[in-house]
Amino acid sequence: MGYTLNFAVVWADFHNLLWGLGLGLVLAVFAVAIGSGIGLIAAFASVGPSRAGRIIVRLYVSIMRNLPILVIVLVAYFGLPQIGIRLNKFESFVGSLALYSGAYLAEVFRAGLMGVPRGVVEAARAIGLTRLQTSLSVVVPIMLRNVLPALGSTFIGLFKDTSLAAAIAVPELTYQARKINVESFRVVETWTVTSALYVGTCLIIAAALRRLERRYPKF
Amino acid sequence: MTEPLAGRPLLQIRGLHKHFKEIEVLKGVDLTVHEREVVSIIGSSGSGKTTLLRCVNLLEEFDGGEIVLDGESIGYRVRRGRRHRLPDRLLSRQRAMTGMVFQNFNLFPHLTALRNVMLGLTKVRRMQRDEARVLAQTWLGRVGLAQRMESYPSQLSGGQQQRVAIARALAMNPKLVLLDEVTSALDPELVQEVLATVKSLADEGATLLIVTHEMGFARQVSHRVVFMDKGQIAEQGAPAEIFERPASARLAEFLGSARR
Amino acid sequence: MDRFLAQLWMARDAIAGGVLISMEAALTAIVIGSLLGLVIGLLLVYGHVVLRVLCRIYVDIIRGTPVLVLILAAFYITPAVGLQMDAFQAGLLALSLFCGAHLGEIVRGAVQSVPHGQTEAGRSIGLTFPQILAYVVLPQALRQALPPWVNTGVELVKASTLLSVIGVGELLLKTQEIVGRNFMTLEFYAVAGVLYLLINLGIETLGRNLEARVRP
Numbered sequence: 284m285g286y287t288l289n290f291a292v293v294w295a296d297f298h299n300l301l302w303g304l305g306l307g308l309v310l311a312v313f314a315v316a317i318g319s320g321i322g323l324i325a326a327f328a329s330v331g332p333s334r335a336g337r338i339i340v341r342l343y344v345s346i347m348r349n350l351p352i353l354v355i356v357l358v359a360y361f362g363l364p365q366i367g368i369r370l371n372k373f374e375s376f377v378g379s380l381a382l383y384s385g386a387y388l389a390e391v392f393r394a395g396l397m398g399v400p401r402g403v404v405e406a407a408r409a410i411g412l413t414r415l416q417t418s419l420s421v422v423v424p425i426m427l428r429n430v431l432p433a434l435g436s437t438f439i440g441l442f443k444d445t446s447l448a449a450a451i452a453v454p455e456l457t458y459q460a461r462k463i464n465v466e467s468f469r470v471v472e473t474w475t476v477t478s479a480l481y482v483g484t485c486l487i488i489a490a491a492l493r494r495l496e497r498r499y500p501k502f
Numbered sequence: 503m504t505e506p507l508a509g510r511p512l513l514q515i516r517g518l519h520k521h522f523k524e525i526e527v528l529k530g531v532d533l534t535v536h537e538r539e540v541v542s543i544i545g546s547s548g549s550g551k552t553t554l555l556r557c558v559n560l561l562e563e564f565d566g567g568e569i570v571l572d573g574e575s576i577g578y579r580v581r582r583g584r585r586h587r588l589p590d591r592l593l594s595r596q597r598a599m600t601g602m603v604f605q606n607f608n609l610f611p612h613l614t615a616l617r618n619v620m621l622g623l624t625k626v627r628r629m630q631r632d633e634a635r636v637l638a639q640t641w642l643g644r645v646g647l648a649q650r651m652e653s654y655p656s657q658l659s660g661g662q663q664q665r666v667a668i669a670r671a672l673a674m675n676p677k678l679v680l681l682d683e684v685t686s687a688l689d690p691e692l693v694q695e696v697l698a699t700v701k702s703l704a705d706e707g708a709t710l711l712i713v714t715h716e717m718g719f720a721r722q723v724s725h726r727v728v729f730m731d732k733g734q735i736a737e738q739g740a741p742a743e744i745f746e747r748p749a750s751a752r753l754a755e756f757l758g759s760a761r762r
Numbered sequence: 763m764d765r766f767l768a769q770l771w772m773a774r775d776a777i778a779g780g781v782l783i784s785m786e787a788a789l790t791a792i793v794i795g796s797l798l799g800l801v802i803g804l805l806l807v808y809g810h811v812v813l814r815v816l817c818r819i820y821v822d823i824i825r826g827t828p829v830l831v832l833i834l835a836a837f838y839i840t841p842a843v844g845l846q847m848d849a850f851q852a853g854l855l856a857l858s859l860f861c862g863a864h865l866g867e868i869v870r871g872a873v874q875s876v877p878h879g880q881t882e883a884g885r886s887i888g889l890t891f892p893q894i895l896a897y898v899v900l901p902q903a904l905r906q907a908l909p910p911w912v913n914t915g916v917e918l919v920k921a922s923t924l925l926s927v928i929g930v931g932e933l934l935l936k937t938q939e940i941v942g943r944n945f946m947t948l949e950f951y952a953v954a955g956v957l958y959l960l961i962n963l964g965i966e967t968l969g970r971n972l973e974a975r976v977r978p
Contacts (some may be wrong), residue, residue, distance in 0.1 A: 402608040407621075413590055415593075425612055
């Protein structure tokens, strides 16, 4: 086997790993926020009156769910400059991830919309609320409670997908790990610690999510 | 039984027609409800009574005829000889003139009882928060639920939820209140509290259009009872006439089976 | 446009080769992963406590780690501990482990969703445990598991793009090489994108046909 474990090298650079982890979380938060905006609009369009809107959303969702994220990330960063759109690494990555997650979130929100009881919507219309007022004051609050579990697991997935930012040299966790690996050759230690950081973060988020779901159960 | 204080005609339904796909559900209904009048509609399921109610508050579209509420023709306008459904903004304004209480209460689950009543006041009547809160509290007190105003619907019994629903409809100060089988989804012991609330509204002079199969209640509270059958009004009259001396065979048959 | 078509023609072998490698990686991984997933899923439901815990740990660690990290770890660790593998094999190892963990969870869920009454009925007519599994539980469970299984296949095709990071000559890496020569970035990424879309839509269509055939 000829490999002796030496974690000291990794601990020395541990702060870099943590920094990368933090950056990954920040990227995920931005992506999920923008993606939710896209997803909400898409969800409303997919159940709305406009046939063109419904078709556009179907196309968007089909395409984004079948394209590898890495292709989207590389196109955004290397391809867009060709038509004059020059984004920095962070902007292009968050944009790519947001566009990608928007497709998944559109499905999540659409299911949530269908889960709002029709009678409650009628009651809102019956007291004279307009369609817009009904959507904002009644439908969206109820829907958000119902989609909480799915939204949470999508966020966890997005956080893991931030590892792809390493491919365009964004200094998040995976990039930092690779750097340490290449410089120190402590392969087993580096990757076990990195994996532990990802798994640990996901478990913490999942636990927090469960507590949130207990406090705000579905309607 | 309350003495008829028939005011001017408040609701006039003229020749109302509606079909669902190929089935004609309303086949030309004419009905007038006067101010401060309480009218109950009875009939078997499929007679069109709930559909009629839902056309009045514009939750359903109708294909022919006219509904005039307090002198205003609602739901549609005629332009250059063609009939158009009004845009959403105008429909919403018209809906605010009627109040509806549903069989399944349909309270907003994410809001407290108080906020359920306040929502229409702040968003539709555009009241200030404080003014709306006071008015909502008054109405909740009126239905006997002042103590429970900070409770969520999931924390209230069916009868309590329905009373909140009544407060929510009435706080909007509608010209006419529509009640759609408001006790059908309740456990028997909770039915009385709701019926008592409705009766007190009638006693205070509200204009009510009630769809129900609580025959005893219809008899007790109404000025007029309407019997609907197969999409049309088959017979109508004072409660005593309808329940004791039904003129048509169909009504007699319906009442016979209802009593069983 | 002419220039693009000329370049496309010149690159046809590279692109075709890339597609083949991508498909080879995804297919091999799903075969290995399915076998692995079946075993793990069954162990998670019926296994001895120790085995259940071990499987649970394996599944949670693999599922909590991004695929890219799994691939990089396999790539760097295998030579260091004496396992001689080329990049493709290391990547395949990572993808298979990933697939096994995901399918393990899916099989577990599907088997647990078969009503307990089914097992009881099997026992009451004298079937042994392996017979109950083979004739009663698994046929129903695998039918349930079909849609998520097809989905995992699509995810593997998408994950095969990550092998480009360790130098495996699949479609994405080939595309990058082509673009490095002719600088027609958007055009060739679009070609790759369309190819991935076609492959995945094809998998989903096959999946739907399979589901239709299997559901009575």
